[in-house]
Amino acid sequence: MRSLNAQENAEILLKKHRVFSKLTPEELVSLTAPCEGGGLKRFKAGSLIYSPESFRKAAGLVVKGTLSVTRAGDESVLLNMLKKSDVFGIAALFTSGTTNYVTEVRAFSDAEVFFIP
Secondary structure, three states: OOOOOHHHHHHHHHHHOOOOOOOOHHHHHHHHOOOOOOEEEEEOOOOEEEOOOOOOOOEEEEEEOOEEEEEOOEEEEEEEEEOOOOEEOHHHHOOOOOOOOOEEEEEOOOEEEEEEO
16 A cells, blocks of 8 residues: 655645635645645754744644644743644735744644645
């Protein structure tokens, strides 16, 4: 049995997500197609993924692992935990680069995130 590649895995997870569930198969393929700034990225536990100073203009789909969302500069204030199939960073798609984000996203465990610019 063939294992799924990153794009196919992302398509399956997106189809199950309420935000993306109404997309056609062609739209899902287009959304997950390899492009600049997109695709699967792997992070070791503790790695910073998003911060006010460093973020991708992309939505992130958690493919594997767990991510923690904390107040920027204060990891003791846990705001959320993200797991497989959760999506984050959507606001970055609709705002200019001058927006001040107040959270940080870190890999709580080794993680894989599929970025959709």
